[in-house]
Amino acid sequence: MSIELTATLERLRRAHQQRLPDLAQRRDDLARLERAFKARLDALVAAIQADFGRRSRHEILASEAMTVLEEIRLVRRSLRAWMRPERRRVNALFRPARAELHHVPLGVVGILSPWNYPVNLALIPLVDAIGAGNHVLLKPSEHTPRTAAWLADLLAAVFPPERVAVVQGDAAVGAAVAALPLDHLFFTGSTAVGRKVMAAAAPNLTPVTLELGGKSPTLVGPDYPVAAAAARVAAGKCFNAGQTCIAPDYVLVPRARRDAFVAALLAELARRYPSLAGSPDYTGIVNHAQATRLRGLVEEAGARGSTVHCYQPAGDAPPPAGMELVPPTLLVDPPADSAVMQQEIFGPLLPVIGYDGFDEAIAFIRARERPLALYLFERDRGRVARVLAQVVAGGVTVNDTLVHFAQQQLPFGGVGPSGVGAYHGRAGFLAFSKAMPVLHQSRLNGMRVFDPPYGRLADAVLRWVLR
Numbered sequence: 224m225s226i227e228l229t230a231t232l233e234r235l236r237r238a239h240q241q242r243l244p245d246l247a248q249r250r251d252d253l254a255r256l257e258r259a260f261k262a263r264l265d266a267l268v269a270a271i272q273a274d275f276g277r278r279s280r281h282e283i284l285a286s287e288a289m290t291v292l293e294e295i296r297l298v299r300r301s302l303r304a305w306m307r308p309e310r311r312r313v314n315a316l317f318r319p320a321r322a323e324l325h326h327v328p329l330g331v332v333g334i335l336s337p338w339n340y341p342v343n344l345a346l347i348p349l350v351d352a353i354g355a356g357n358h359v360l361l362k363p364s365e366h367t368p369r370t371a372a373w374l375a376d377l378l379a380a381v382f383p384p385e386r387v388a389v390v391q392g393d394a395a396v397g398a399a400v401a402a403l404p405l406d407h408l409f410f411t412g413s414t415a416v417g418r419k420v421m422a423a424a425a426p427n428l429t430p431v432t433l434e435l436g437g438k439s440p441t442l443v444g445p446d447y448p449v450a451a452a453a454a455r456v457a458a459g460k461c462f463n464a465g466q467t468c469i470a471p472d473y474v475l476v477p478r479a480r481r482d483a484f485v486a487a488l489l490a491e492l493a494r495r496y497p498s499l500a501g502s503p504d505y506t507g508i509v510n511h512a513q514a515t516r517l518r519g520l521v522e523e524a525g526a527r528g529s530t531v532h533c534y535q536p537a538g539d540a541p542p543p544a545g546m547e548l549v550p551p552t553l554l555v556d557p558p559a560d561s562a563v564m565q566q567e568i569f570g571p572l573l574p575v576i577g578y579d580g581f582d583e584a585i586a587f588i589r590a591r592e593r594p595l596a597l598y599l600f601e602r603d604r605g606r607v608a609r610v611l612a613q614v615v616a617g618g619v620t621v622n623d624t625l626v627h628f629a630q631q632q633l634p635f636g637g638v639g640p641s642g643v644g645a646y647h648g649r650a651g652f653l654a655f656s657k658a659m660p661v662l663h664q665s666r667l668n669g670m671r672v673f674d675p676p677y678g679r680l681a682d683a684v685l686r687w688v689l690r
Contacts, residue, residue, distance in 0.1 A: 244328070264284070270372070276547060294346075298648070318665075327356070329430075402423045434637065436567045437641040438472040438591065441600070442610065446602070471573065500548065529563075531555075552571065554572060
C-alpha cells in the first residue's frame with residue numbers, strides 16, 4: 224500500500240508542478256463539484272443512514288449538505304479577492320520599494336476525515352484546499368464505508384485522478400497517508416489519534432492542521448432560565464446522538480437549580496422524542512464498539528455514585544434489528560476522576576454538575592484542558608465578559624450550542640489538545656496557502672548607502688535610525 228500511496232502522491236504532485244490551478248480552474252472545479260453534489264443528495268442520505276443504522280434525514284441535510292454547499296458558494300465567490308496580492312507598508316528606510324503578500328498554493332494536501340460527519344468533514348477542507356489551488360489526497364473513515372464509497376464516486380465524477388485522489392482502507396492506510404511527504408496534512412478526529420498523526424508527519428516536517436475534540440463545557444449562569452437552557456442543550460447534545468466533536472460534554476448549573484435543570488431537560492427529551500426506537504429523528508450509534516463504550520461509561524458513573532437518569536419512553540419498543548441505540552442519559556454529579564469526566568463522551572450522555580459560585584464554575588473549566596467549544600448561557604453582559612476574558616476555547620456560542628460551527632466567516636479550530644490551526648472560509652484558504660512576502664526594489668535603490676566602503680552618509684543614516 225505504501226508503494227501505491229507514494230505513486231499516487233507523485234502523480235498529484237507532478238500534475239500540480241506542471242500546471243498550477245488558476246482562478247478560472249478553481250472556480251470551475253467548485254462549480255462542477257456543487258452540481259454533482261446536489262445531483263447525489265438522495266444517495267448521500269441513503270449512504271449515511273446505512274452506515275449509522277439510522278440517522279435523521281433532516282440532520283444529514285442540515286449538517287452534511289447545507290454546510291458543504293455554503294462553503295462551496297462562499298469560496299467560489301470570494302476567490303478573486305482572496306487571491307489578489309495584498310499591499311504591505313514598506314519601512315521608511317527602504318522606500319520607494321514596494322511590498323506585497325501573495326497567497327500561493329502549497330501543493331498536495333492530505334485529508335484524513337472522520338466518521339461522525341463523514342461528508343462535511345471531508346468536503347469542507349477539500350473545498351478550502353481546492354480554492355487555495357492545491358491538489359488533494361483524501362482518505363475517508365473506514366467506519367462509514369458506504370459514505371466513503373459515495374465520496375469516491377462523487378470526486379471521481381468531478382476531478383481527474385491527478386487533481387483529487389481518494390484512497391480507502393483501514394487505520395493502517397490512514398497512518399501510511401500521515402507518513403507521506405505531503406505539503407500539508409489535515410486531520411479531524413480524537414486527540415489521542417491526533418498525537419499519532421502529528422508524530423507521523425514530523426519526520427517529513429509536514430505542516431499539520433489538527434481538528435480534535437475534548438470535553439466542551441456548558442456553563443448555565445445563576446439567573447438564566449433553566450428551561451430555555453435545557454432546550455438548547457438538548458438540541459446540541461442529541462444532534463447526531465451526541466456524536467459531534469463540539470457537542471456539550473458536561474453542564475455546570477447552579478447547585479440550587481440543578482434538579483430543576485435535570486427535570487427541564489428530561490421534559491425536553493420527552494417532547495422531542497416520544498419514542499426512541501420509532502423516531503426517525505433520533506440517530507443510532509455508528510457501531511457496536513462505540514455503543515458498548517458508552518454503556519460502560521454509564522455503568523461506571525452509576526457505580527461511582529452518580530445519579531443516573533436514563534430517558535426511556537414508557538412502553539417504547541425495542542430498537543430495530545441491527546441498530547445500536549443508546550438513549551439520552553443524564554449523569555448527575557459524577558466523580559471528577561470517573562471515566563465519563565476524563566474522556567470525550569461522543570454520545571448522548573451528559574454529566575450535570577452543580578456549582579456554588581460563578582467564579583467556582585469558571586475555575587472548574589480553567590482547571591481542565593482547553594476545550595474545542597464553550598457554551599455559556601448568560602444574559603448579564605458583565606458575566607459574559609468575565610468568562611470570555613478568562614477561558615480560552617476553540618470557539619464559543621453564547622445562549623445556544625453548536626451553531627458557531629456553521630458560520631463560514633468565523634474560523635473553526637481548537638487550541639492545544641483540542642486542535643492546531645483553523646479552517647472555514649477565508650481561514651481555510653489561508654490554512655492551505657503559503658503567505659509569500661514579495662519586495663519589489665525600486666530603481667532608486669537606497670540600499671547603496673550600505674555598500675562598503677562605509678562613509679559619513681552610512682553613519683548619518685544609522686544615527687537617524689537608531690535615534
